Each structure stands twice: as structure tokens, then as C-alpha cells.
Amino acid sequence: MEAADEESPLLSHPCLRPQPQDEYSRYTSDGTVDVNRQPALKHSTGNWRACFFILGAEFSECLCFAAVAKNLVTYLTSHHGAPREQRRRREERLHLGRQLLPHADTRLLQCSSLSTSFISETFSLTMCQGMFIMTSSPALPWLLPRSSDESGGVHRAAVYLGLYLVALGTGGIKPCATALGADQFDGADPAERVAKGSFFNWYYFSINIGSLLSATLLVWVQDNIGWTVGYAIPTVLIGFGLAVFVSGGKIYRHKPLGVGGSPLTRVCQVVVAAARNCRLELPDDTSALHENGMAQHTRQFRFFDKAAIVLVSSEKKGPWRLCTVSQVEELKMLLRMSPVWASMLVFFAVTAQMSTTLIELGMTMDNRVGGFVVPPASLSTFDLVSVLIWVPLYDAVLVPLARRVTGEHRGFTQLQRIGVGLALSAAAMAYAASVETRRLASASSMSIMWLAPCYFVLGAAEVFTSIGMLEFFYDQSPVSMKSLGTALAHLAVAGGSYLNSALLGTVASATGWISDNLDQGHLDNFFWFMAALSMLNLLQFVYCSIRYKS
Incomplete structure (x- = not known):
């Protein structure tokens, strides 16, 4: 019997065998392995030393994707002075290109049994290829014969292929980078367990830094210097990010691949x-x-x-x-998380207003602030700034204070954190509704800055709900399905976008609240509707949270 026990695969990891305390402390306690598939040593693998490489790569990925997405409308509709019919076709391709990201996430689910670092490297290379094509595409009309009908087709094919590869790359990198980063912390070690919670905060911080730089500096370069230079800069950065990520391979911790396939x-x-x-x-x-x-x-x-x-x-x-x-x-664990996932759809439908109805509302308001003119699309900067303020504030101030009260090492439980964000999103919609009601009743034009608090509150809601969601789906997923769990979390963002499109279309056709001329509609009623829907969603979430069994 003793010999059988020694040969048991459950005891193959040194941390699972009875050993002296000093020997035990050398290895991680969660069964992770190093690049050589040997038990991971605590002092030389994982922790923040490995996460810096991962966060750096994720920063470059987000900056790269945002450099394409933030100014894509301008590129597709005005590049080389396209005529109206050509613009219409490019707008159709724009709409299709925006839908590629959720499909890329679903493809990731098919291969989530592979090493997360291997997937991240593969999709980073895919994104590099897509960005290289996007960087080259502005020059194609000048290199090909202008009179040839084939030149336009080649140009369109190149842009479409570049967009697809970029979307596929970012859809593959994000879930795996999240899971791989969290794997660097030993959940059985109290200190590393606390650090794991901080990782999700700083992961979200890094991707928002990348998005902010793209929305400001890179967009300016694209508009004022040129598209080739505007795309070349993020192309070089994503290549550098891939090199940085690969260079850290020796210190990454990996979850052993499960048996039984995907x-x-x-x-x-x-x-x-x-x-x-x-x-x-x-x-x-x-x-x-x-x-x-x-x-x-x-x-x-x-x-x-x-x-x-x-x-x-x-x-x-x-x-x-x-x-x-x-x-x-394993299936039951995923099913128990499904009500939480459903609640995320409504939340991300609310945050999608920042790029839809709130932008349209801003276009009807006075965008002059002092001597500056604030483009409505620039309102998203307030959301990004809010995230950049709230992440360190949450990590350095709120968590220690809450920990003294709750005794929870995270400060708040994951479900409590998500619930706070859901409540903030409902408050933001109520505020937007009140602003629109006042605008419709006002005889004079209102300043666009009245919308800034709405974006700021929604940014705070993201810090609570979006980050809490990532941490929840990672922690509560089965051990062999961590990357699948984080992929489902990212897929909720796409689902919320689809839900928002469906709600906008249904409400516009059924009520007339949303019209081409907002002065003749009642966008405030739509915002009140979204606030009410958010409150119902919050109540449903609270009920499911009480019944949820970890």
C-alpha cells in the first residue's frame, strides 16, 4: 500500500508529498510547474517578477488594438477622399470588423486546453502580422495602378485581412494573458493570494493606459502626420511587447495541462x-x-x-x-456562474452607451469649453481617467479599509465588488436621464461637460464590476478551465454590445424615443429605461449572489 501511494500521480508534485518545512517552502503549493514542466520554485518563478512581463505585453496589445479601433471610422470613410458609395461600403466593412472580436474569443474557447503562454505568443504573432498589413495598406493605392479595378479590390482585401488578424489576435491574447498573470500567484500562500487580487486591478490599469495613449497621441499622429506612421508606431510596440513577453518565459508558472483534451x-x-x-x-x-x-x-x-x-x-x-x-x-461549476454572467450582459449594455447614445447626446450640446472645442468622441477620456484614478485608490485605500471591517483578504468579496459596480451603473444612467430632461426643457444650449460626471461614474463602475468579474470567473472556474473562464468573462463584453444594439433598435422602432433629431425625441426616457433595467439586474444579481455556492 505504501508503494502504491508513493507512485500515485496525485503525489507527484513535491508540495503534495510530506516533506520538511524548508523543502516544502521551496515550491508553490498549487501544483504549478516551470517552463521545463518541473515543480515551480517560489523564489525564482512567478509573482510580480513574471507579471511585469505579462502586463507589459498586454499594455502593448491594448495600445495596438485601440490605435486601430479608436480612429477606424475616420480611416475607412475618409482615407484618400473616398466617394460616397465607397464610403458606404467601407462603413459596412467597419461594422463587420467591429464584430470580429467576439468571434475571436469564441475561437479561443476551442483551444483553451493549450498552454496559456503558448496561446498568447501565437496570437501576439497574429496581431503583429495584422498590424504590419494595416501599416502597409495606406500605401497600396499609390503602389498599384490607379486605373486598375483590381487595385481597389486588393486594397479592400488588405484592410479587411488586417482588421481580421488584429481582432483575432486581441481576442486570443486578452483571456490568456489574464489567466497566465493570475497563475503567477500561489493561491495557497496568504501573501501571494492578496497579490493576486491586486494583479487584476493593475491588469485593468495597464490596458486603460494603452487605450488612453491611443485615443490621444496616436489618434493625433494618424490625423496630422499620416496613417502609415500612425500604424507603424503601434506595430513596432506590439513587436517589442512580444519580444518582452517571450523573454520572460523562463520565470513563468504554468498550470499543468489537464487530461481529456479541450x-x-x-x-x-x-x-x-x-x-x-x-x-x-x-x-x-x-x-x-x-x-x-x-x-x-x-x-x-x-x-x-x-x-x-x-x-x-x-x-x-x-x-x-x-x-x-x-x-x-466541472460543468456544474460553470452553470453555477451563469447567472452572474447574465448580469454582466446588462452592465456592458449600459457601458456601451458611452460610445453610442451619450456621444449622440454630446453632439447636440455646446462643446466649447473656454478657448477649447471638445469633440464628443473625446468624452471617453473621462472614463479612462476615472479608471486610472480609481484603480490605485481602490488598491491602496479602499481594500485596506474594507479589510479591517470585513476580515476578507480582498477587502470585498468578488460578488460584493461586482454589486457595487452594478449599482453605480444604474446611478450613471439616472444621471444621464436627468441631464437630458434638463436639456430638453432648457431654452439655451447646455455645456457638453455636463456629461463628464456620467463618464466618470461609469469608469468607477468598471473598476468595481469589470475587474471583479475577471477575478470571479478566474477563481471560480475549475482548475483545468481557468483560461476558458476568463474567455467567458471577456465574451460578456461582446454580449453586452450585442444586447445594446438590440435594445436600441427595439426601443427606437417601438417608442420613437430615439430619433435622428434628439430634440424631437425622448432620449431621457431611454436612459430612465436603462436605469430601471439596471436596478432589476442588480436585484437579480443580489438574489443569485445570496444563493450562490462557491
């Missing part, structure tokens, strides 16, 4: 196996289920336990007919 495949196997066994009766003794004892069995969503029913048969059962209890519990 996590998404494992989940689908449980669903298919349970459906095939739907007419079978579950045994009274759950220990009779296939390979029970490897995971803590729960009685919630009992239907899926049928996937682990063992039949007395000489026929060998495949993974699509018989699953382990561990597989079943």
Missing part, C-alpha cells in the same frame, strides 16, 4: 452523455457513479449526474457515453 470538449461530453442516459435512474448511492471520490460531489443540477452512470455491460463506453464525476462537477 475543456470545452469535456463539457460537451457531459451534456451528450447525460442526454443519452436521460431515461436511466440515478443510483441512490452516489459512490456508484463513475470514478466518484476524485471530486466533491454536489446534488445541484442532478440531471447531469446521469453522464456518470455505470452500466453493467461488456461494451466499452467512450467519453461521449460515460464521464467521470470530476467532469460533471
Whole structure:
């Protein structure tokens, strides 16, 4: 029996074997390994020393993507003085290009069983290729014969291919960078567990720094110097970011790859196996289920336990007919998080107003502030500045204060943090509604700066909800599905954007609140509607949070 125990794969990691305290402390306690697939040493791998490489790469990725996205409308509609019909077609490609990001995230789910660092390197290279094409595309009309019909087609194909590769690259990098960064901290170590919570804050801080620089400096370069230079700068930066990321490979900690293939495949196997066994009766003794004892069995969503029913048969059962209890519990963990994911859709539909209805509202207001003219699109700067203020304030002030009151090492639990952000988003919509009501009743034009507090509050809401969401989906996902969990979190952003489009279209056609001339509509009623929807969403979230079992 002792020999069998020594050979057990569960005891293969040094931290899981009885050892002297000094030997134990040399290794991480969560089973992570180094680049050579050996147990990770605490003193030479992971922690902030590794995260600096990851955050640097993520900063360059976000700056690169924002450099394309922030000024994409101008590039596609006015580049080389395109005629009206050509502009219309380019606007159609713009709309399609914006939809590529969520599709890129879904592709990531298919390969999330691979090493997160390997995926990040692969998609970083993909993004470099896309940016190189985007940098070269402005010169194509000058290199190709202008009279040739093929020149326009080649130019359009190059722009479309570049956009697709950039969107695919950023959709692959973000979820894996989040998961890989969090993997650098040992969850069993109290000090590193606290640092892991800070990582999510500074991860969000770094991507917003990149977005701010793109929205200001790079957009100015594109408009005043040229598109080639405006795209070349982020292309060089993403290449440098890839080099920095690869150079840190020796100190990264990695979660061992799970057996059984892709996590998404494992989940689908449980669903298919349970459906095939739907007419079978579950045994009274759950220990009779296939390979029970490897995971803590729960009685919630009992239907899926049928996937682990063992039949007395000489026929060998495949993974699509018989699953382990561990597989079943992985699916249950994801299902328990689904109400939280649904709440995120409404939240991101609210934040999507910053690039839709609030911009339209700003176009009807007086944008002169002193001797300056504030473009409505520049209002997003207040959101970015708010994030950059609130992240260090939250990490350095709010967390220590809350920790003294709650005793929670994070200060707030993840669900509490998300709830605060949901409440702030409802307050922001109520404020926007009151501003629009006052504008419609006012005889004189209102200053565009009345919208700045709305953006500032929504920025604070992002710090609470968006970062809390990333941390929640990482922590609560099964061990073998961390990258899939963070991918689902990023996918909620895309889902919220789609929901916002659906709400705008439905409300505009059913009520007339949203019209081409806002003075003749009632955009304030739409904002009140979004505030009410946000409050209902908050109540639903609170109810689900109380019932949620970690």
C-alpha cells in the first residue's frame, strides 16, 4: 500500500508529498510547474517578477488594438477622399470588423486546453502580422495602378485581412494573458493570494493606459502626420511587447495541462452523455457513479449526474457515453456562474452607451469649453481617467479599509465588488436621464461637460464590476478551465454590445424615443429605461449572489 501511494500521480508534485518545512517552502503549493514542466520554485518563478512581463505585453496589445479601433471610422470613410458609395461600403466593412472580436474569443474557447503562454505568443504573432498589413495598406493605392479595378479590390482585401488578424489576435491574447498573470500567484500562500487580487486591478490599469495613449497621441499622429506612421508606431510596440513577453518565459508558472483534451470538449461530453442516459435512474448511492471520490460531489443540477452512470455491460463506453464525476462537477461549476454572467450582459449594455447614445447626446450640446472645442468622441477620456484614478485608490485605500471591517483578504468579496459596480451603473444612467430632461426643457444650449460626471461614474463602475468579474470567473472556474473562464468573462463584453444594439433598435422602432433629431425625441426616457433595467439586474444579481455556492 505504501508503494502504491508513493507512485500515485496525485503525489507527484513535491508540495503534495510530506516533506520538511524548508523543502516544502521551496515550491508553490498549487501544483504549478516551470517552463521545463518541473515543480515551480517560489523564489525564482512567478509573482510580480513574471507579471511585469505579462502586463507589459498586454499594455502593448491594448495600445495596438485601440490605435486601430479608436480612429477606424475616420480611416475607412475618409482615407484618400473616398466617394460616397465607397464610403458606404467601407462603413459596412467597419461594422463587420467591429464584430470580429467576439468571434475571436469564441475561437479561443476551442483551444483553451493549450498552454496559456503558448496561446498568447501565437496570437501576439497574429496581431503583429495584422498590424504590419494595416501599416502597409495606406500605401497600396499609390503602389498599384490607379486605373486598375483590381487595385481597389486588393486594397479592400488588405484592410479587411488586417482588421481580421488584429481582432483575432486581441481576442486570443486578452483571456490568456489574464489567466497566465493570475497563475503567477500561489493561491495557497496568504501573501501571494492578496497579490493576486491586486494583479487584476493593475491588469485593468495597464490596458486603460494603452487605450488612453491611443485615443490621444496616436489618434493625433494618424490625423496630422499620416496613417502609415500612425500604424507603424503601434506595430513596432506590439513587436517589442512580444519580444518582452517571450523573454520572460523562463520565470513563468504554468498550470499543468489537464487530461481529456479541450475543456470545452469535456463539457460537451457531459451534456451528450447525460442526454443519452436521460431515461436511466440515478443510483441512490452516489459512490456508484463513475470514478466518484476524485471530486466533491454536489446534488445541484442532478440531471447531469446521469453522464456518470455505470452500466453493467461488456461494451466499452467512450467519453461521449460515460464521464467521470470530476467532469460533471466541472460543468456544474460553470452553470453555477451563469447567472452572474447574465448580469454582466446588462452592465456592458449600459457601458456601451458611452460610445453610442451619450456621444449622440454630446453632439447636440455646446462643446466649447473656454478657448477649447471638445469633440464628443473625446468624452471617453473621462472614463479612462476615472479608471486610472480609481484603480490605485481602490488598491491602496479602499481594500485596506474594507479589510479591517470585513476580515476578507480582498477587502470585498468578488460578488460584493461586482454589486457595487452594478449599482453605480444604474446611478450613471439616472444621471444621464436627468441631464437630458434638463436639456430638453432648457431654452439655451447646455455645456457638453455636463456629461463628464456620467463618464466618470461609469469608469468607477468598471473598476468595481469589470475587474471583479475577471477575478470571479478566474477563481471560480475549475482548475483545468481557468483560461476558458476568463474567455467567458471577456465574451460578456461582446454580449453586452450585442444586447445594446438590440435594445436600441427595439426601443427606437417601438417608442420613437430615439430619433435622428434628439430634440424631437425622448432620449431621457431611454436612459430612465436603462436605469430601471439596471436596478432589476442588480436585484437579480443580489438574489443569485445570496444563493450562490462557491
